[in-house]
Every structure is written in C-alpha cells, then in structure tokens.
Amino acid sequence: MPPERRPGDFVTVCEEILVIDLQNNRSETVQQILKACQEFGLFQVINHGVSEKMMADIRVLYDEFFNMPIEDKLGLYAKTYGKGCTLHTSGVNYAKEKVHFWKDTLKHDCHPLEEHNLSWPDKPARYREEVGRCVIEVRKMGFKILNLIGEALGLNEGYFDRVSQEQYMPVHLYPQCPDPSLAMGIDDHADPNIITFLQQDQYGLQIQKRWEMDGS
DSSP, X not given: OOGGGSOTTOSOOOOOOOEEETTSOHHHHHHHHHHHHHHTSOOEEESOSSOHHHHHHHHHHHHHHHTSOGGGTGGGBOSSOOSSSEEEESSSOGGGOSSOOSOEEEEEEOSSHHHHGGGSOOOXXXXXXXXXXXXXHHHHHHHHHHHHHHHHTTOOTTGGGGSOOOOEEXXXXXXXXXXXXXXXXXXXXXXXXXXXXXXOSXXXXXXXXXXXXXXX
C-alpha cells in the first residue's frame, strides 16, 4: 500500500467499548445498548446465545477450508463480488486494482437457508451442516439485539421483523505477511446493512467515529 493508505500509528486506541451481557436485567440492557449506539455505534455482547464451542468449531472449519488444495476451491472463485457463493482474493475487482489487499474472502448468502445452502462449499464435508446451524443461531441473536434496539428507540414490538430478511456471511482470511507494515488486509468501508456481527481472531480492526450526536 502507498504510505497515505496505510493505517500508521495515528489511530487512538479505545479501551471503552461497552460490553453488554444479554442475560442481565432487560431494562438495564436496553439502556446500555441505547448509550452504545448513540455514542459509538459499536459494542461487544456476551452471553448472546451462540455457544463458545460453536464459534470455536466454525473457526476450525474455515481454517480447513482455506487450507484445502486450490483445486478444491477453483469452482468458487469469482471475478466480481456478486450474489451467491463466491471466493475472491483482495477486493471486488482484482484485475482493476492498482494495489491488492492481503486477504482472501469467502462470501455467501444465508437466508432463507434452504434457498442458499446448496450453493455453499461441499468441502470440508461437514461445511453445510455446521455453518447452517451457526447462521440460524446468529440470526436468533441478531433479532434479539435488534428488538432491544427497537425497545430503546420506543418502536413497536417486532418492528424489525419487517426489515429485509437477507443475511449473508463474509469470511476473511489474512495470511501471514512477510512485512505487515506495507500491507492492508481490507480497505476503509461502511457496511451497507442494518447490523453487522464480527467474530475475529486476528486483531487490527479500526473503527472511525465520524461525528458526535448533537441531539438534533
């Protein structure tokens, strides 16, 4: 990456991201979520219903997928970041990029499950079964949190049940880099969806707080 696009050391490290326990008192949780959404738009959740074992198993599964021989993944490679199940290196238009990002990405739609899971990888053999169970639990967690946000905003119960039912999962692999100071895993972006859940075991995510709430 050219110097002006590297993250550098100018980013302030925040140690105040709110941790919200979804098993706590509901009214207290609602107020915590409201505060986190107003002040930062990002928070960590614990006791959210997706088991530690399931999250650990999914990490192992994706390690296995990305470490498979290239021949087993060729059918998934795509030139553009489109609908369905795709695998690509760097960004969405590799051929037009002046500089490439240091990552591979597997992305597929998840809901309705029965409409999409047959397009998912068939290797490792347990992929569709394990990921299918996981996306169902993540979806439950998602609506649990959205309902808490809705309650905090004074919206009618079930308000978010009417939003788009799409759900998709991108999985990023950041291979070991010989000189990380020269590379970027992913460019700056804003997610175009109502809510994003992030599970990570490689640290380096940077969130830019672009504005302060002024009450208007």
